[in-house]
Amino acid sequence: MNGSLFELRLRNGDYIPRFFAYYYKQWRDYTMPYHDHRSTEIMYMISGLCRVDVQTGGKAESITLRKGEFIMLDAGVPHRLVVEGEQSCRMLNVEFGFMEGMSVGPSIRQMAAEEQEITAFMSRPFPYLVLSDPEEVYFTLKSLVLELDQRKEHPGAMAELLFMQLLVRIARLREEAAHSNTQQTDMYVKRCLEFLHLNYDRDIVVQDMAAAVNLHPGYLHRIFKKHTGQTLTAYLTMLRMDKARMLLQQTDIPIQEIADYVGVGSRQYFHMLFKKHTGKTPVEYRSAVERHVWNYAEEEGD
Structure with missing residues (x-):
């Protein structure tokens, strides 16, 4: 049984999804201990606000999830849920892995051959991924959970097809988000360059440049250097x-x-x-x- 989407065998053999857990949960004033799974996990925020702490590369990162956002955690990544004080949230969680075999529906390898977004998705590993959903992912996710509730021990072809649809939607959403982020980054860098060319005769510092484009100085420094190969200074x-x-x-x-x-x-x-x-x-x-x-x-x- 494989738990990660990024194992090479998924693209070389025929594997189908297997589901470990799927449930709705209302959380309030709760701190979960760090843990990890053999499976990939999707935590979808239906309402409210919560924090997910993730340990990657020996350090902890905190992600705030809001309504309509979800986090996808790779297998083996330590994480915990934190809901502080009077805050509450309602989530839908699904944990899945993969098993070698064929069914009525397509395998992961066959889907990757048909959908280039899935190939790209599986070729760029991540410990976690956070995306904002225009409700397409949630619609498919809740349909999948309803199907699993009804079929339980033998999910059948419909659950597999819904999972493949879910995977395609998430892969496409990731591509759209990456493209949108690139466009936005280009815009910020362009505005910063314009500011520099219009104000080089003045005594300006990085904080002035960041204020001109409404960004944090550290973030502007990173995207500017990545885009131009030079620091702002x-x-x-x-x-x-x-x-x-x-x-x-x-x-x-x-x-x-x-x-x-x-x-x-x-x-x-x-x-x-x-x-x-x-x-x-x-x-x-x-x-x-x-x-x-x-x-x-x-x-x-x-």
Whole structure:
């Protein structure tokens, strides 16, 4: 009996679902001890609010679940449910694994061959997954539990078909969420880049950038570096030095004033940064490059 969706044998042989437990439960002021299962578990939040603590990689992570959200826990992942104080929640839980064999319905391998989302889902293991449901998953999940209640010891083809439908819906929901998150991340990074290009001449810090896009500074730092390959500070410094090079080459602005034009308060620090990025001091750079200063008199004479 296999409990995880990510075992390679599920994609190489023919396996069908087997259900260990399925139940509704109202929880209030309760802290569950850490435990794990041989099975995969879905905890669906029907109403209320609760917390699920999960231990991954030697550290604990806390996930708040609200109405219409669910968590899918891989087999062997320690976790616990916490419902604090006057809070309460109602959940639907289903625990399942897999058994080798064939039935009337398709096997996991056959479904993966037909549905690319399932192949992608099973190819990207996770200790847990949290998704928000537009009620499609809940409709299938409760239909599955009703079928299991009626058939009990021998669930039959209908339960297997409902499970496959559930798996497809969750796999597709994960793909949609990943795509949506990517789009949203791209938007935040784009807005941050615009802010930097519009404000590089000011004395700005990471907190200013984060406030401009309504994100936590730590989160903005992570997505910005992932998207651009640079930290926020490194990108801002690069932008400022690029502007300084342009001003040195194409204007007659005094060198001692360039630092103010690009938002570096200390002229000594500006000189150090500029030499680090170009290999030359501002004086050396202006002397070495071909000048392209705009000559208004010549333009008027033409």
